[in-house]
Amino acid sequence: MTEVSTREQQVLDRIERARRRRPKVTQDRITLAHGSGGKATQTLIEAVFLDAFSNPMLDQLDDAASFSVNGSRLALTTDSFVVSPLFFPGGDIGDLAVNGTVNDLAVSGAKPLYLTAGFILEEGFPVADLVRIVSSMKAAAQAAGVQIVTGDTKVVQRGKADGCYINTAGVGVISYPGRLGMSEVQPGDAVLVSGPIGEHGVTVMLARGELDIEADLESDTAPVHELVASLLAVPGVRVMRDATRGGVATILNEVAKAADVAVVVDEAAVPVGHEVRGASELLGIDPLYVACEGRIVAIVDGSAADAALAAMRAHPLGEQAAVVGRIKADPPGLVLLNTVFGGTRICDLLVGDPLPRIC
Amino acid sequence: MTEVSTREQQVLDRIERARRRRPKVTQDRITLAHGSGGKATQTLIEAVFLDAFSNPMLDQLDDAASFSVNGSRLALTTDSFVVSPLFFPGGDIGDLAVNGTVNDLAVSGAKPLYLTAGFILEEGFPVADLVRIVSSMKAAAQAAGVQIVTGDTKVVQRGKADGCYINTAGVGVISYPGRLGMSEVQPGDAVLVSGPIGEHGVTVMLARGELDIEADLESDTAPVHELVASLLAVPGVRVMRDATRGGVATILNEVAKAADVAVVVDEAAVPVGHEVRGASELLGIDPLYVACEGRIVAIVDGSAADAALAAMRAHPLGEQAAVVGRIKADPPGLVLLNTVFGGTRICDLLVGDPLPRIC
Numbered sequence: 001m002t003e004v005s006t007r008e009q010q011v012l013d014r015i016e017r018a019r020r021r022r023p024k025v026t027q028d029r030i031t032l033a034h035g036s037g038g039k040a041t042q043t044l045i046e047a048v049f050l051d052a053f054s055n056p057m058l059d060q061l062d063d064a065a066s067f068s069v070n071g072s073r074l075a076l077t078t079d080s081f082v083v084s085p086l087f088f089p090g091g092d093i094g095d096l097a098v099n100g101t102v103n104d105l106a107v108s109g110a111k112p113l114y115l116t117a118g119f120i121l122e123e124g125f126p127v128a129d130l131v132r133i134v135s136s137m138k139a140a141a142q143a144a145g146v147q148i149v150t151g152d153t154k155v156v157q158r159g160k161a162d163g164c165y166i167n168t169a170g171v172g173v174i175s176y177p178g179r180l181g182m183s184e185v186q187p188g189d190a191v192l193v194s195g196p197i198g199e200h201g202v203t204v205m206l207a208r209g210e211l212d213i214e215a216d217l218e219s220d221t222a223p224v225h226e227l228v229a230s231l232l233a234v235p236g237v238r239v240m241r242d243a244t245r246g247g248v249a250t251i252l253n254e255v256a257k258a259a260d261v262a263v264v265v266d267e268a269a270v271p272v273g274h275e276v277r278g279a280s281e282l283l284g285i286d287p288l289y290v291a292c293e294g295r296i297v298a299i300v301d302g303s304a305a306d307a308a309l310a311a312m313r314a315h316p317l318g319e320q321a322a323v324v325g326r327i328k329a330d331p332p333g334l335v336l337l338n339t340v341f342g343g344t345r346i347c348d349l350l351v352g353d354p355l356p357r358i359c
Numbered sequence: 360m361t362e363v364s365t366r367e368q369q370v371l372d373r374i375e376r377a378r379r380r381r382p383k384v385t386q387d388r389i390t391l392a393h394g395s396g397g398k399a400t401q402t403l404i405e406a407v408f409l410d411a412f413s414n415p416m417l418d419q420l421d422d423a424a425s426f427s428v429n430g431s432r433l434a435l436t437t438d439s440f441v442v443s444p445l446f447f448p449g450g451d452i453g454d455l456a457v458n459g460t461v462n463d464l465a466v467s468g469a470k471p472l473y474l475t476a477g478f479i480l481e482e483g484f485p486v487a488d489l490v491r492i493v494s495s496m497k498a499a500a501q502a503a504g505v506q507i508v509t510g511d512t513k514v515v516q517r518g519k520a521d522g523c524y525i526n527t528a529g530v531g532v533i534s535y536p537g538r539l540g541m542s543e544v545q546p547g548d549a550v551l552v553s554g555p556i557g558e559h560g561v562t563v564m565l566a567r568g569e570l571d572i573e574a575d576l577e578s579d580t581a582p583v584h585e586l587v588a589s590l591l592a593v594p595g596v597r598v599m600r601d602a603t604r605g606g607v608a609t610i611l612n613e614v615a616k617a618a619d620v621a622v623v624v625d626e627a628a629v630p631v632g633h634e635v636r637g638a639s640e641l642l643g644i645d646p647l648y649v650a651c652e653g654r655i656v657a658i659v660d661g662s663a664a665d666a667a668l669a670a671m672r673a674h675p676l677g678e679q680a681a682v683v684g685r686i687k688a689d690p691p692g693l694v695l696l697n698t699v700f701g702g703t704r705i706c707d708l709l710v711g712d713p714l715p716r717i718c
Contacts, residue, residue, distance in 0.1 A: 030484040035514025048490055049476075049510060052497040057473075057508040065508035067473060069532050070431040078475035078528055082513045114416075114426060116437035117408075118526045120479070125389040131407055138411040149416040149424035151408060152526075154441045155394025156716060160521040167477045167511075169437055169528030173428050357515060 023047050035357075037246030038289075038350025061254075062181065063241060064108035066174060073174040075110035077101055080167040084357045086129065088207035090200075090218030093166055094136030096293060096359060099223050100244065101170040102144040106225040107240040107296055109180045109232065110172030112144060117151040117168055122161035133164060144223035146170070176232055182258035184238040190305035191263060191325035192298045194227060194318045195220070196273040197248050198280065198290030204358045206279065213282050215275040222294030227315045234308045236301030243295050244359055246350055249288040251297045252325075252335045253349045263335045265325035265347065288337075289350050291358050299327065382406050394716075396605030397648075397709025420613075421540065422600060423467035425533060432533040434469035436460055439526040443716045445488065447566035449559075449577030452525055453495030455652060455718060458582050459603065460529040461503040465584040466599040466655055468539045468591065469531030471503060476510040476527055481520035492523060503582035505529070535591055541617035543597040549664035550622060550684035551657045553586060553677045554579070556607055557635040557649035563717045565638060572641050574634040581653030586674045593667045595660030602654050603718055605709055608647040610656045611684075611694045612708045622694045624684035624706065647696075648709050650717050658686065 023043045033040035050059060057065040064077035081097045098115065105112040117137065121130065141148055199220040206213055224242060231237060241251045248270070252263045265288075272280075272287045280287045294317060300308040305323050312318030335347040382402045392399035409418060416424040423436035440456045457474065464471040476496065480489065500507055558579040565572055583601060590596060600610045607629070611622045624647075631639075631646045639646045653676060659667040664682050671677030694706040 025486050028486055030480045030482060030486060030489065030514055032482055032514050032516065034480065035512060041512065044512065045510075048486070048493055049512075052493045053476075053500070053507040053510075055506045055508065057506065058510070062509075065473065065475075067508065069428070069433065069472070069530075072429040072431055074428065074433075074530070076473055076475060076528075076530055077509055078477045078526070079511045080477040080479050080513045080526060082479060082515050082519075113428070114424065114435055116424075116435060116528045117412075118437045118439040118477075118528075120439050120441060120524055121389045121393070123389060123391055127384050127387055127389060127407070130389065134407055134411045141412070147414045147416065148412040149414065149426065150421075150436055151404075151412075151417070152438045153394060153400065153403065153408075154439045154716075155389055155391050155712075156441050156521060156524075157391065159518065160441075162515060162519040165479055165515075165524070167437070167439060167526035167528075169435075169475045169477075169526075171428075171433070171435055171530060353514075357513075 032353045032356045036350055036353030037250050042349065062108060063104040064110060066108060075105050075108045075172045075174055077104040078167065078169040079104065080165060081359060082165050082357050083204060083359050084162060085207050086163055088204050088219055090203060091221040092133055092136050093164060094133035095140035096221050097166040097168045098137050098140035098144060099221050099293060100359065101168040102146060102223045102225055103242040105170050105172035106228040107242050109176040110174045112146045112170055112172045112225055115141065115146050115148045115168050115170045117148050117166065119153045120161055120165040121153065121155045122163050123155055123158045125163050130164065144225060180237065180239055182239055182255060185255055185259035185261060185299050185327055187261060187327050187329040188302040189238055189299050189327040190302050190323050191265065192300060192308055192312065193248060193271060193322055193324050194296045194312050195320045196271045197243065197292050197295055198276040198287035199273060200293040201290035201355050201358045202276050202279045205283065205355055213279055215279050217275045220292050220294040222317055224294060224296050224317060227312065227317045228296065230311045230315045231298060231308060234304055234311045236304030238299040240296050240298045243292045243297050245291050247289040247291055248297055249335065249347050250350060255299060256335050257333050260332045262328040262331050263325055264328055265335060265337050267337050267339045269322050269324045271320045271322050285354050288347065290355065293359065391712045391715045395709055395712030396609050401708065421467060422463040423469060425467060434464050434467045434531045434533055436463040437526065437528040438463065439524060440718060441524050441716050442563060442718050443521060444566050445522055447563050447578055449562060450580040451492055451495050452523060453492035454499035455580050456525040456527045457496050457499035457503060458580050458652060459718065460527040461505060461582045461584055462601040464529050464531035465587040466601050468535040469533045471505045471529055471531045471584055473508045474500065474505050474527050474529045476507050476525060478512045479520055479524040480512065480514045481522050482514055482517045484522050489523065503584055539596065539598055541598055541614060544614055544618035544620055544658050544686055546620060546686050546688040547661040548597055548658050548686040549661050549682050550624065551659060551667055551671065552607060552630060552681055552683050553655045553671050554679045555630045555632040556602065556651050556654055557631060557639065557646035559652040560649035560714050560717045561635050561638045564642065564714055572638055574638050576634045579651050579653040581676055583653060583655050583676060586671065586676045587655065589670045589674050590657060590667060593663055593670045595663030597658040599655050599657045602651045602656050604650050606648040606650055607656055608694065608706050609709060614658060615694050616692050619691045621687040621690050622684055623687055624694065624696050626696050626698045628681050628683045630679050630681050644713050647706065649714065652718065
């Protein structure tokens with residue numbers, strides 16, 4: 001266990017160093033980029049939230065916090081949903097709000113159990129739309145085997161919201177006996193993605209109808225708890241994340257920085273559907289930065305890569321899973337992309353927010 | 360235990376009857392009244408949310424849901440905060456968001472432990488205001504002995520929010536060995552209020568500066584977990600609630616309906632400060648319907664009323680606690696007010712929302 005403890009200490013040291021050199025928010029006012037999941041979001045979190053709330057659970061910046069109550073290991077997570085439009089091909093804000101929180105619990109190694117639901121409604125919002133959203137939440141909760149056990153509803157005046165915002169928080173129980181976390185990632189590990197990326201983000205973007213692009217696309221919103229359970233049956237899983245805001249690239253940057261390793265991605269291996277690729281080119285965005293709502297990124301022991309891939313592919317949500325890269329020691333903190341053109345470029349955190357309010 | 364089981368069955372029967380005669384939302388669109396905590400809110404909850412999500416935990420409609428995980432009894436609650444203005448005498452949206460969730464856990468008999476924080480920020484919101492809010496949350500969390508362990512930030516375009524909305528969810532552990540709940544309330548019980556009512560709601564209303572009323576008032580926002588702990592040391596506590604949206608009258612109506620009893624309130628016994636009384640008269644509202652954010656309503660065994668009152672008064676937040684009424688068998692489902700003028704009137708659920716966005 002000495003090695004693990006040393007690694008843990010290294011991670012704690014890095015957190016401490018990061019705290020000392022904590023960035024400052026240079027703007028006076030909040031911009032859309034602060035909600036992108038990218039660089040500005042990270043700066044805001046570090047400069048404002050971590051600075052005030054700092055505690056060992058929060059500082060991990062995992063998708064869910066974990067703690068023990070009377071010997072039971074629990075996970076707790078929250079997400080607010082402000083997607084626009086509220087209804088889009090393949091889903092709506094309702095199933096997004098349930099699946100998002102279910103997935104944050106699942107990738108933390110927890111069995112999702114109980115959800116809260118907080119609604120902020122705009123005066124004048126159609127009751128029929130609320131009923132439709134709530135009905136989606138019910139179906140999503142049933143599909144994921146969770147119960148919505150408590151809630152809250154606030155109404156704000158016309159013009160003070162955009163129809164309906166939903167927050168869900170979720171509690172799960174962690175029974176997985178292994179260790180999961182960024183600090184487990186090591187050189188030699190493999191990087192897997194569970195399926196074609198970017199479908200949710202591009203679908204929502206096109207659903208706004210502001211662009212003259214048509215594509216036969218649906219959101220990938222889905223609960224990944226069963227896919228995760230299949231994967232966790234394979235020994236050697238280091239860490240998992242669901243690739244939402246900021247997409248796969250943002251997660252890989254978090255891995256690189258938190259574990260102080262290099263992530264080397266083979267661009268040609270990343271599963272991207274034809275429609276997403278085409279729309280992304282027209283939109284001038286890279287699918288690696290586009291949100292999914294039913295895809296996971298998993299880092300696994302290199303020697304377990306084949307078994308992990310097989311486990312993912314055995315599940316309907318993972319049929320197109322792929323090994324997309326490797327963890328290396330150098331250069332630490334960076335994500336490198338071996339492009340389809342044979343070059344290598346740094347794949348940094350997103351600056352700005354080309355796709356606001358996709359979740 | 361037969362008596363208790365019979366009572367429980369009666370409550371379940373009532374819930375079942377209520378489900379069968381579930382009201383319909385007659386309006387096509389959401390109105391501010393749906394967020395008042397009054398009659399319209401209740402109709403919306405019953406017609407839309409309970410209808411979809413129905414489960415034994417949610418159907419209790421307690422301030423927090425409770426469930427067991429590996430033998431530990433946990434409580435889970437959520438609240439969104441949309442108060443306007445964000446800063447007001449005595450507090451701001453930040454400590455409101457922490458205290459509100461701490462209090463919902465405390466009155467459920469739980470020790471508050473961990474909180475989530477979800478921010479919805481409007482593009483252009485001053486970072487300095489966010490820092491001030493977060494700093495209040497930090498102080499409030501420290502005062503209540505809880506940790507904010509996970510969070511989320513979304514940014515929406517200018518004009519799609521009102522500066523800053525916050526959702527908090529909270530987990531607590533229930534170690535209180537007794538039974539608490541609406542179903543425990545019985546004829547002969549006493550009704551206690553922990554202090555002067557309505558200070559929060561009136562303070563926020565006046566802080567908007569739209570009314571030509573000046574008053575030397577501060578919000579009563581405070582964490583009640585220690586006050587509750589003092590009270591729970593007295594045997595015979597049936598149920599507690601913090602009197603937020605809809606005020607004391609709304610809670611007493613919930614008690615009357617859920618326990619199928621009459622609640623008889625002595626208006627002269629209800630602690631109302633001079634400033635709140637004066638401002639309420641000018642505003643044309645009844646302080647019984649005005650939100651507090653640091654006051655609780657407790658129903659206790661009639662023979663324990665004096666001990667409960669003494670326990671409350673021994674705590675700084677309960678110095679002006681009072682016994683304000685009694686539970687009777689008839690007329691079931693109603694709150695009756697013995698007025699200061701010697702008459703008796705029905706004190707029904709609020710219709711409409713005279714004080715929108717006070718929390």
